[in-house]
Structure formats: structure tokens, C-alpha cells
Amino acid sequence: MNKNELNTFIRHFFDVINELIPEYAVNPLDAFANGNVAVCVQDESGLVYGNIWGNDKIIGRQFFKNAWLKCSQVWITGMKTGEYERRLYNEEFSEEKFGINKPDLFGWEGGQPIELSDGTKLSIGFSGFRGCNDLEIVKRAIAIVDVKNHA
Structure with a gap:
């Protein structure tokens, strides 16, 4: 996918995420964010895209920071955020392998590698809901857009 196609x-x-947010935000277990959520996307070259939703800029900023940390960790390691933590603490590899030290790693779920149907690889971090839903909303939105993109 070229840069113009990727931008589109x-x-x-982001538009599909915007449509899905209310569905997750009504869940009492995810309502703590009050509609303030953020997503960060990084392509293989390192170019970063992001979006923040909600009315509280300070909370949005914090969620975007978390989304970026998740996203960049995935970009560096190629692994979901929770998986990286589990594998590191199970001593499947050392901290030095990826250069992310234990105090700096992001263990919460919400960061994941995504490969599109055309082979384009993206690292995506989402923050603002529970980790399982941070992962799910991204997967759902990607599935919708990837189908539309190749229809």
C-alpha cells in the first residue's frame, strides 16, 4: 500500500473507531474513561498516526501516551504488549534483545501487530477501555476497513 492509500x-x-466507541463506552466496566480514548498507529517505516476522542484533553493526552507506548513497543518487538511482558518474565529472551527494560515495558493489553490483506504491517495501540476491549475495537475496525478497502 502506498503512502496515499495508507493515509486514506x-x-x-479512525472513522470506524469513532462509530464503535459508543458501543464500548456504555459498558459500565469501560465507562471509567467517559468517552476519552486514543489510538496510535505506526507503519513499518516508523510514521506515526494518531487520534484522541473525548472532551477532556488532559485525560485524552494520557490515553494517547499509553496508546503510543503500546504501539511503539509493538513496532519494536513485533509482539502484542501483554505477550511481550509474559515472554520476557518467563525468560524466553533477555531485556537486551529488544532494548526495552522491565521498568519501561508496557504490559497492559491494547498493543498489537496487524497485517492487512495486502500484506501491509501496522503496529497499533489503543487506550481507554479495558485491555480486552482495547484489542477488540481495533480488530473490528480493521476488519471493516480492510474489507471496504478491497471490495
């Missing part, structure tokens, strides 16, 4: 894809991805 990500804009559509």
Missing part, C-alpha cells in the same frame, strides 16, 4: 485507510479506520 487510516482515516477510514
